[in-house]
Amino acid sequence: MKYIILILVLALQLMAGVVKSPLISVDEQNGVATIKIDKIDVGMSGFIAHNISKEHSVILKNVVVSSYDSNSKIATLKMSPYDALRNNALPSGRWNVTVGDTAILAFGYTRGLLIAPNNDIYHRITKSVKNLQWVHPDIFATILSFNGHPTPLREDFTNFSIATSVGLAFIYLDKKLFTVDAKSFKILTITDAQLKQESTQLPFYTRVEEIDAAWWGEGSSRLDYYEPYYYKLLTEANPDNKELQKIVNNFKPEASK
Known part of the structure; x- marks a missing residue:
């Protein structure tokens, strides 16, 4: 157990802290930009900030690290519309992303949500990791109940991340702990956790006794099986992750409790 948590703590330390780097190229037509950085994980999310003046800046785009070349130290960022702050009363600018704007990544990586199959595993993991602010799954369950989703959708994780500034989601599945970016749902690390x-x-695991269900629509049905469903969510978001594919192929559904 100590070995498992040591690996997890080390991984969190490597990801701790907001990463800032200026853009060295921008391709608006294809929606990509690049930065030069010593180390970065594919799947990390963030945004691009543009300085209006010395004291003021504006966020222009969401970004996710789509690739990283360790030789050139160049990371490619996939851009998308920024949707974390919505207020029709606020003016909208006409600024474009340009070289020199700042990519801010790993925002919220000091706050995490743990999806665990039971109370014991939840508390064993959260009580052993001290360098992370855990947001209780009761809050997530309450939001799911408000949305009528007893089966959490990937978009529920994204919206929860935006609403609570939670940057990391941890999912415990069949003696492994998956660390994912809560917004992009890209896998950052996979840790053995023999619990x-x-x-x-x-x-x-949640202390919310029942999550309300909507009359119809995706997410309105009750979840029947734990591991197969979360493996499905992870696979849809990480179709090219070979380590995940191997784990899923070796998974035996009948072992799912």
Whole structure:
């Protein structure tokens, strides 16, 4: 157990802190920009800030690290519209992303949400990791209930990340802990976690007794199986992750509690 947590703490330390780097190229037509940085993880999300003056700046785009060349130290960022702040009363500018604007990545990586199958695993992991502010899954469950989603959708994780400034989501599946960017749902690390799982609470451990369901629509059905569903969410967001593919292929559904 100590070995497992040591690896997790080390991974968190490597990802801790907001990463800032100026853009060295911009391709607005294809929606990409690049930065030069010593180390970065593919899948990290963030945004691009543009300085209006010495004291003021504006956020122009969301970004996700789509690729990284360790030889050239060049990271490619995929841009998308910034949607974290919505207020029709606020004026909108006409600024374009330009070289020299600042990419701000790993924002919110000091706050995490843990999806665990039961109370014991949840508390064993969260109590062992001290360098992270854990946001309780009760809050996530309450939001799911408001949206009528007893089965959490990927968009629920994204919206939860935006609403609570949670940058990391951790999902415990079949003796492994997946660390993902809460907005992009891209896998950052996969850690062995040999914890005994004696029971499973659906859709995840929470003290909320029941998550309300909508009359119809995606996410309105009750979750029947824990591991297969979260593996499905991870696979859809990480189709090229070979380590994940190997884990999923070796997973035995009948072992799912």
